[in-house]
Structures are given as C-alpha cells and as structure tokens.
Amino acid sequence: MMRQLIVFALHRLRELEVVEADDGVDAMRKLAGSKFDIVVTDINMPIMDGLKLVKRIRTDEAHKNIPIIIITTEGSQEDRSRALALGANAYITKPIQAPQVIAKVKELLKLE
Amino acid sequence: MDEKTSSTPPPSQADITRERESFVRNFLRKGVEFTEELLRENDELRRHAQLLERDNAELRAQVKSDDAMRDVLRTIERLEQEKRNLLDRSSQLEQATRRYEGRYAAIEQELNDLANLYVASFQLHSTLKPPHVLQHIRELLAQLVGAECFVVYVLNDDGKLAIPVGSEGVAESELTPVRVGEGAIGSVCASGQSSVKQGNPLGEGSLGAPLAVLPMLVDGQTVGVIAIIRLLEQKEAWVQVDQELFHLLGAHAAAALLAAHLYQKEPDLLSALAGLSESLK
Numbered sequence: 001m002m003r004q005l006i007v008f009a010l011h012r013l014r015e016l017e018v019v020e021a022d023d024g025v026d027a028m029r030k031l032a033g034s035k036f037d038i039v040v041t042d043i044n045m046p047i048m049d050g051l052k053l054v055k056r057i058r059t060d061e062a063h064k065n066i067p068i069i070i071i072t073t074e075g076s077q078e079d080r081s082r083a084l085a086l087g088a089n090a091y092i093t094k095p096i097q098a099p100q101v102i103a104k105v106k107e108l109l110k111l112e
Numbered sequence: 113m114d115e116k117t118s119s120t121p122p123p124s125q126a127d128i129t130r131e132r133e134s135f136v137r138n139f140l141r142k143g144v145e146f147t148e149e150l151l152r153e154n155d156e157l158r159r160h161a162q163l164l165e166r167d168n169a170e171l172r173a174q175v176k177s178d179d180a181m182r183d184v185l186r187t188i189e190r191l192e193q194e195k196r197n198l199l200d201r202s203s204q205l206e207q208a209t210r211r212y213e214g215r216y217a218a219i220e221q222e223l224n225d226l227a228n229l230y231v232a233s234f235q236l237h238s239t240l241k242p243p244h245v246l247q248h249i250r251e252l253l254a255q256l257v258g259a260e261c262f263v264v265y266v267l268n269d270d271g272k273l274a275i276p277v278g279s280e281g282v283a284e285s286e287l288t289p290v291r292v293g294e295g296a297i298g299s300v301c302a303s304g305q306s307s308v309k310q311g312n313p314l315g316e317g318s319l320g321a322p323l324a325v326l327p328m329l330v331d332g333q334t335v336g337v338i339a340i341i342r343l344l345e346q347k348e349a350w351v352q353v354d355q356e357l358f359h360l361l362g363a364h365a366a367a368a369l370l371a372a373h374l375y376q377k378e379p380d381l382l383s384a385l386a387g388l389s390e391s392l393k
Contacts, residue, residue, distance in 0.1 A: 001235045001251040008227045093346050095258035098224040 002071065002096055006040055009098035015111060024048025028056055031063055038109055040069045040101070043079055051082055058087035067108040071096065225353035228256050232360055236368040240375040245368045246278045249338070249361070254280060257357055258347035259340045263319070265290060266328075266336035266369065267301065274301045274337060282341065286319055297339050300325040304334045306358060312349035317341045324350075326358050328366035335366035 003020060010018045019036070021027035023045045031039075039057065043050035050070050057063050069090045070083040080091050090104050105111070123131075235248040246264065253259040261281030265274035268289075274297060276287040293302040297319070300307050308324040309317065317323040322339040329335065338361060378384040 001231055001248065002255050004231045004234070005227065005255070008231065009224075094255050094344060095347065096255060098227055099220060 002042055002094075005096050005098065006071070006101055009096075009101040010040070010105065012098070012102055013105060013111065015109075016105070022046075024050070024053035024056070027053055028060075031057070031060070031066075036063070036066060038067045038069065038105060040071070040105070042071045043083065051079075051086060054083060054086045054088050069101075069104050069108065221352075225356060228353055229356055229360055232256055232357060233364055236360075236364045237371075240372045242369060242372040242376060245365075245372045248368075249365050250278055250280060252357070252361065253338065253340065257340070257354055258344045259342070260344045261341035263287065263339045263341070264336065265297065265301070265339065267292065267334065274298065277336075282319070296321055297325055297337055300327050300337050301334055303327075304329060304332065306362065308350070308355075308358070310350075314343060314349055324358065326361055328369070329362055330366045330370055335370060338365070 007018050007020060010016055016037070019030055019034075021030050024041070025048045027039070027041065028048070039053075041050045041053050045053070048056070054068055054070060057066060057068060067089045068087065069092060070088040072079045072083060072091050072093050080093075083091055089108055092100055092104060232252050235252065236245065239245055239248070249264055250262075253262050259280070262279065263276050263282055264278040266277050267273070268275055272292050274290040274292060276289070279287055290297045290301070292298050296307060304327045306324065306326045307322075308326075309322075314323050318341060319339065322341050323343065324338075324340040326338045326340075327334045328337060375384055
C-alpha cells in the first residue's frame with residue numbers, strides 16, 4: 001500500500017521514471033547495472049529491510065553516493081537515527097503524505 | 113541819445129572781421145562740442161541697445177528653459193501615473209497569485225487525499241483472501257490514518273458479540289470479545305453510527321474509550337467495527353482525509369471481508385461465478 005502511495009506521488013514528478021522493487025534484495029538486483037538518481041525505501045520490508053538496504057547501497061562502490069530516503073515506522077527515533085547513521089540522506093514518517101515525499105525528492109535531486 | 117550814439121565811432125573793418133571770425137570760431141567750437149556730445153550719446157545708446165539685446169537673449173533662453181521644465185514636469189507626472197497604474201496592476205496580480213496559490217494548495221491536498229482514497233479502495237478489493245483483506249485494513253489504518261494501536265472486530269454469527277480478529281499495539285490479553293450494545297465499541301456495533309473523538313491534540317484513548325470506533329457496514333447492516341486507540345506520536349489530530357477514509361472503511365472494508373469470506377468457500381473462480389449472470393438479469 002505504501003509503495004503504491006509513493007509511486008503515485010513520484011509519478012507527479014514528470015522528470016522521474018519510477019522503478020519498483022518488492023524488497024531489499026529485489027532493489028539491489030535492480031540497482032545493479034543501472035543508473036538511478038534516488039532510492040526511496042520503507043524501513044519494513046520482507047527478506048531485506050530498509051536499514052540493511054541502506055547499508056548495502058552505501059558499501060556498493062557503484063551506488064554509494066546515491067541519495068536515499070527512508071520511510072520510518074511510527075516515527076521511531078531509534079529507527080530514524082539508525083537510518084541516518086547508516087547513510088540515509090533523509091527520512092519520512094508515516095502516515096505518508098504525497099507532498100512530503102515530493103518535497104523531499106525534489107530537495108535531494110535539486111529539482112525546481 | 114542819438115547825439116551820444118552818434119558820438120561812438122563806427123567799428124572798423126578789422127573789428128568787424130575779428131568779431132566775425134570770433135563768432136565763426138565759437139560757432140564751430142560749439143558745433144564740435146555738439147557733435148562730440150552726439151557721438152557720446154550714440155555710444156551710450158549703442159551700449160544700452162547691446163545690454164537690451166543681451167537681456168532679451170537671456171529672457172528668450174529663460175522662456176525656452178521654462179518650456180523644457182514644463183515638458184519635464186509633464187513627463188514626470190505621466191510617468192508617476194504610469195507607475196501608479198503599474199502598482200495597482202501589480203497589487204491585483206499579487207492578489208490573484210495568492211488566490212491561485214491557495215487554490216493550487218487546496219487542489220494539491222484534494223489530489224493527495226484522492227490518491228490515498230484510491231489506494232485504500234484499490235487495496236481493500238485487490239484480494240479475495242480474508243487474511244489479506246485484514247492485512248490491508250491494518251496497513252490502511254497504520255499508513256494512511258496513522259493509527260498506532262487499533263483493533264478490528266467482526267460480529268459473530270448470532271450478532272451478539274464482536275470478536276477481535278486483528279490488532280496492532282494492543283496486548284493479546286486485552287483482546288476479548290465485546291458484547292453488542294455495551295460500552296463504546298458495543299454501542300457502535302449496535303447503532304452502526306461511528307463515534308469519533310474530536311480535539312487537538314487528541315491524546316490517548318483506551319479500549320473502553322477509543323479515539324474512534326468505526327462501523328463496517330454492508331447494506332446498512334453492521335458486520336464489524338474498527339476501534340482506534342492511539343495515533344502515531346507525530347500525528348496529534350485527525351485531518352480532513354481521515355473522515356473520508358473512515359467513510360471508505362465503513363463502506364468497503366466489510367464488503368471486502370464478506371466477499372473474501374464467501375469466496376473462500378468456493379473451490380475456484382468459476383464456481384464462484386455460478387449463477388452470477390442469472391442474478392444480474
């Protein structure tokens with residue numbers, strides 16, 4: 001549900017082409033060999049959660065500088081701190097609001 | 113007297129000549145003096161005329177300068193009027209911009225709300241497996257409404273008890289059936305009317321006094337209720353779209369649960385479709 005909401009929001013930014021991934025492993029698979037401008041991930045995902053995904057991306061030479069937005073659960077300060085410590089550039093707390101997602105993505109990609 | 117006069121000797125020719133010459137000299141001298149005086153006056157007049165000409169030129173320049181000044185003043189006045197017009201126009205445009213910005217923000221909000229409602233509706237009806245429908249109701253409550261603690265109840269087959277079937281943030285030991293008509297949750301089961309606490313901040317509710325109790329209805333009949341006990345820390349009050357989400361949950365969650373429940377009794381999709389065409393006639 002949240003993925004659908006985020007995709008909905010990101011489709012409002014005409015400059016972006018959105019690629020969806022089912023979980024962290026799928027995300028890493030899709031990242032490999034392609035160039036992406038930004039990653040937006042939930043902290044709660046099956047198989048590989050958002051925090052592990054952030055860690056994996058930051059240790060991957062090809063994508064270590066890609067901006068990452070993490071959606072944290074229930075505004076947990078611990079999750080937010082961990083996400084930022086691992087290298088996420090920004091976080092968004094639930095409930096998800098499309099304008100919030102759009103604003104963060106624009107800010108990190110320096111879009112008008 | 114004649115005798116006396118006649119006694120004065122007549123002037124001699126020489127005297128007459130001298131007297132004549134003296135007269136002529138006097139006459140000539142006076143003529144010269146007169147001429148010199150005339151020349152002086154002439155010079156004086158010429159100087160005066162030059163002064164007048166200079167004054168005249170200055171006056172003429174002054175007049176020209178005054179005309180130019182008047183032109184400049186007229187131009188300034190015209191420019192000031194244009195400036196006033198532009199300022200008026202700018203002010204009108206600013207007001208229009210503010211109106212459009214307000215409208216744009218409202219449309220953005222409506223679009224966002226509609227997206228939330230669309231996603232919620234889509235998710236509720238995207239599956240025919242009761243646990244999945246329940247999972248979507250939980251996600252909807254957590255991710256769209258921002259509920260941290262909530263319980264989903266479904267009425268039992270005699271309609272007298274509301275049985276907890278799903279929850280978040282509530283201890284297992286607290287999840288007990290609720291008698292229809294009793295307490296805040298039981299009352300909503302009986303009436304089919306939602307009960308939503310208002311306030312900002314809303315604070316924390318309890319199972320005895322939830323922040324919201326929402327009936328799930330099919331054809332106006334209560335199938336179950338959703339009790340929201342607490343919101344996420346960062347959400348202090350309801351927002352506009354929450355009311356819409358409550359309506360949507362009330363109208364769609366029960367239908368989705370019921371459809372999924374009925375469908376699971378069928379061995380396959382075609383069996384579920386049996387008789388549908390007849391019932392649509």
